[in-house]
Amino acid sequence: MPTQNEIMQALSRVIDPELGRNLVELNMIRELKVQDGRVSFVLALTIPACPLRDQLAREAERAVSTLPGVKSVEITFGAMTPEERQAVLGRGQPAMPKLNQFNRVERMIAVMSGKGGVGKSSVTALLAVALNRRGKKVGILDADITGPSIPKLFGLPPGGLRGSEQGILPAATAGGIRVISTNLLLQAEDTAVIWRGPLISSAIQQFWTDVLWGKLDMLLVDLPPGTSDAALTVVQSLPIKGVILVTTPQELATMVVRKAAHLLEQVNIPVVGVVENMSYFRCPECGSMHDLFGPSHLNEITAAFASPPPVVRLPLQPSLATLGDSGQIERAEIGELDALVEILTEPK
Ligand SMILES: Nc1ncnc2c1ncn2[C@@H]1O[C@H](COP(=O)(O)OP(=O)(O)O)[C@@H](O)[C@H]1O
Ligand SMILES: [Mg+2]
Structure with a gap:
């Protein structure tokens, strides 16, 4: 059975293509639970209607489900607070605007x-x-x-x-x-x-x-x-x-x-x-x-x-x-x- 740490490691290999950084680094993985090989977590999106929602979830699921001992992966969607979103997006922006x-x-x-x-x-x-x-x-x-x-x-x-x-x-x-x-x-x-x-x-x-x-x-x-x-x-x-x-x-x-x-x-x-x-x-x-x-x-x-x-x-x-x-x-x-x-x- 994988530890929480191993799961986070697997998820850190999933990159948000828009922001160019991984899900863990982006603080998108919340409420991670592992029980009898059943893994569940909340994927906190920058905005609820994120167009990349399904793609990110699919890739996250694939990354976790290939770990030995994982029987199921359950992902629910959440959204970041405006402050969290600001913190995440702010760092990704170029320093000087064109x-x-x-x-x-x-x-x-x-x-x-x-x-x-x-x-x-x-x-x-x-x-x-x-x-x-x-x-x-x-x-x-x-x-x-x-x-x-x-x-x-x-x-x-x-x-x-x-x-x-x-x-x-x-x-x-x-x-x-x-x-x-x-x-x-x-x-x-x-x-x-x-x-x-x-x-x-x-x-x-x-x-x-x-x-x-x-x-x-x-x-x-x-x-x-x-x-x-x-x-x-x-x-x-x-x-x-x-x-x-x-x-x-x-x-x-x-x-x-x-x-x-x-x-x-x-x-x-x-x-x-x-x-x-x-x-x-x-x-x-x-x-x-x-x-x-x-x-x-x-x-x-x-x-x-x-x-x-x-x-x-x-x-x-x-x-x-x-x-x-x-x-x-x-x-x-x-x-x-x-x-x-x-x-x-x-x-x-
Ligand atoms: N129609 C004109 N009548 C009198 N002097 C002119 C006239 N057009 C340009 N000059 C003068 O000729 C010189 C060269 O003009 P300038 O506009 O600097 O040329 P360029 O940018 O092509 O080098 C300047 O001293 C300018 O005052
Ligand atoms: Mg001139």
């Missing part, structure tokens, strides 16, 4: 360019400002890790990030746009400790998973410059729904657009708009338009798409550079982007 479970981001759009210096960050910022003015909740994820310039455009000081128990809180601009960028992080002493290691390996992903973005209508991603690996990696590691391309008349814009479109086609992400930046200069005196950097490639760009997205021309506007340099991009008035902003506010 942060992005608190994030509700309606749409994520990335801004891409063929090379640096064409105004990718400026366009990202201007789009955010325009959306914000229309009452949308907007964030900017500065994924240009090695050349971050978003905080400067908004006058956000380096190291201004704060952490909460649930994770990193984005910085907020004067107008309420939420921003995450490496140069907000690196000088924040308390957060740098947490971020330094992961920064090297998967900073971008952490900008998404470990940041409390909260509820946003739009999260704009300022990509690293270029249409190759670095940018593509970012696009693929985030749930990006579309890309806006920034070109200038100076570069081989048509080629940039073709390359980007081709690249994005492979990962099934549409180009939702193209900005030809520094496209012309409007003379403040006579109002006439001048092609400073050569003719616009608007038509060729449009021709590169089977169904062309909206393409807008943005003028060279010295005030834009001045406002950006002094951290006041939120004061900029760029009506030329309206067509794109419309697209971004359209319900999907």
Whole structure:
């Protein structure tokens, strides 16, 4: 005849598949009695209607009935008290909840360019400002890790990030746009400790998973410059729904657009708009338009798409550079982007 101890040992080999721990450890075996080879006990379930009830009972019965001398096994079902359940479930939970479970981001759009210096960050910022003015909740994820310039455009000081128990809180601009960028992080002493290691390996992903973005209508991603690996990696590691391309008349814009479109086609992400930046200069005196950097490639760009997205021309506007340099991009008035902003506010 088996002792109570031997029976408990047999039952400790039955694992609750949901909790990943055995019945004894989970304190599920109660009122164990052994008499003349007849074994009986109560199986205390975490909830009375536990879907695993019958499976657990079957396995418990099998474990006990194979012990020498056992004639019968009688199992009755019981339920844990809320406190017992809390104690059992609490220990099994992961210590840190996944942060992005608190994030509700309606749409994520990335801004891409063929090379640096064409105004990718400026366009990202201007789009955010325009959306914000229309009452949308907007964030900017500065994924240009090695050349971050978003905080400067908004006058956000380096190291201004704060952490909460649930994770990193984005910085907020004067107008309420939420921003995450490496140069907000690196000088924040308390957060740098947490971020330094992961920064090297998967900073971008952490900008998404470990940041409390909260509820946003739009999260704009300022990509690293270029249409190759670095940018593509970012696009693929985030749930990006579309890309806006920034070109200038100076570069081989048509080629940039073709390359980007081709690249994005492979990962099934549409180009939702193209900005030809520094496209012309409007003379403040006579109002006439001048092609400073050569003719616009608007038509060729449009021709590169089977169904062309909206393409807008943005003028060279010295005030834009001045406002950006002094951290006041939120004061900029760029009506030329309206067509794109419309697209971004359209319900999907
Ligand atoms: N339409 C524009 N008119 C005047 N200056 C601009 C315009 N677009 C960008 N700039 C200036 O050009 C520089 C590069 O722009 P930026 O947005 O930082 O480019 P990128 O992010 O592609 O490197 C900045 O000094 C910016 O102020
Ligand atoms: Mg930039």
